[in-house]
Amino acid sequence: MATILVTGGTGFIGRNLCQRALDTGWQVIVLTRNSKAAAKKLPPAVQLIERLSDLNPDLAIEAVVNLAGQPLAEGRWTEARKQNFIDSRVGTTTDLYTFFSARDLKPSVLISGSAIGYYGPGEHSVDESATGTDCFSHRLCSDWEASAAKFEKLGCRVCYLRTGIVLGDEGALAKMLPAFKLALGGPMGTGEQWMSWVHIEDMLSLIMHCVDNKNLSGPVNATAPNPATNRQFSKALGAALKRPAIFTMPAPVVKLLFGEMGEELLLQGQSVVPKKLKDSGFEFQYPNLDLALTDLLG
Numbered sequence: 001m002a003t004i005l006v007t008g009g010t011g012f013i014g015r016n017l018c019q020r021a022l023d024t025g026w027q028v029i030v031l032t033r034n035s036k037a038a039a040k041k042l043p044p045a046v047q048l049i050e051r052l053s054d055l056n057p058d059l060a061i062e063a064v065v066n067l068a069g070q071p072l073a074e075g076r077w078t079e080a081r082k083q084n085f086i087d088s089r090v091g092t093t094t095d096l097y098t099f100f101s102a103r104d105l106k107p108s109v110l111i112s113g114s115a116i117g118y119y120g121p122g123e124h125s126v127d128e129s130a131t132g133t134d135c136f137s138h139r140l141c142s143d144w145e146a147s148a149a150k151f152e153k154l155g156c157r158v159c160y161l162r163t164g165i166v167l168g169d170e171g172a173l174a175k176m177l178p179a180f181k182l183a184l185g186g187p188m189g190t191g192e193q194w195m196s197w198v199h200i201e202d203m204l205s206l207i208m209h210c211v212d213n214k215n216l217s218g219p220v221n222a223t224a225p226n227p228a229t230n231r232q233f234s235k236a237l238g239a240a241l242k243r244p245a246i247f248t249m250p251a252p253v254v255k256l257l258f259g260e261m262g263e264e265l266l267l268q269g270q271s272v273v274p275k276k277l278k279d280s281g282f283e284f285q286y287p288n289l290d291l292a293l294t295d296l297l298g
């Protein structure tokens with residue numbers, strides 16, 4: 001049985017990933033800051049460690065999936081919080097690198113987090129070849145990817161998942177639902193900004209596809225092939241809930257309430273296409289937004 005090590009394994013994506021990996025025959029180890037809390041969230045078959053040095057030195061780790069990071073969308077971005085966003089991601093990745101550099105048994109593959117924020121705001125469709133425009137999200141993702149890239153020196157294949165808005169029972173969709181259920185939801189700002197999303201089931205499948213597919217490396221866009229504008233997304237969400245979605249939140253109100261976070265994550269967006277996944281033969285189970293929302297909310 002091959003072993004996968006997951007950081008951020010207690011989070012929204014990580015928890016679902018652990019279950020998927022167990023179901024597909026992996027032995028799963030989660031590195032967590034608090035194993036007692038983690039034990040309440042994860043199946044008993046998952047081994048929990050708080051320090052990398054707790055790993056059995058003779059145990060080969062085939063794959064590392066690195067998702068740990070302080071959540072970005074939980075309030076205003078102060079300078080101190082922005083530093084925590086960087087430290088929690090780059091710091092965890094650097095710790096992994098330092099540990100595996102000194103270890104005889106290296107992993108074959110590292111799947112490391114990143115986000116579509118790498119590309120910065122834009123109106124035109126981008127694939128993995130785009131360089132991105134400067135903003136805090138771009139710098140955060142660039143630093144995170146650079147810290148993961150060091151694993152290449154260990155002979156390890158590295159993929160960075162430039163992840164879109166993951167739709168499931170937690171995360172962005174769960175935050176939007178209360179307002180939309182009360183028929184108080186609707187577009188933000190102009191509503192023309194892009195939202196590149198992905199269904200949680202496809203997210204898990206594409207992570208395992210990256211683990212298995214030796215031809216994939218470097219940036220991989222983890223987004224469904226059909227991004228929506230914020231207006232289209234609001235309409236689809238309203239339709240799935242059978243509620244009107246006509247309330248708009250003007251840009252100045254969003255900026256006042258959420259500051260830079262609101263500007264980068266709510267008022268701006270990017271239309272991201274999963275070129276490398278498609279070229280590698282990955283099939284999305286939920287390529288269309290209506291299909292994804294009906295599955296999750298139907």
Ligand SMILES: NC(=O)c1ccc[n+]([C@@H]2O[C@H](COP(=O)([O-])OP(=O)(O)OC[C@H]3O[C@@H](n4cnc5c(N)ncnc54)[C@H](OP(=O)(O)O)[C@@H]3O)[C@@H](O)[C@H]2O)c1
Binds near residue numbers: 010013171
């Ligand atoms: N969900 C999305 O829509 C989305 C989109 C784009 C990118 N991403 C990225 O993908 C990764 C996983 O997303 P997610 O939604 O599953 O995240 P999540 O639910 O917020 O979970 C992140 C995990 O990271 C660990 N963590 C939190 N704060 C930390 C800190 N200060 N230092 C070290 N570890 C910390 C926690 O694990 P322990 O408490 O067990 O240590 C937590 O379970 C994140 O890095 C996120 O930025 C997510």
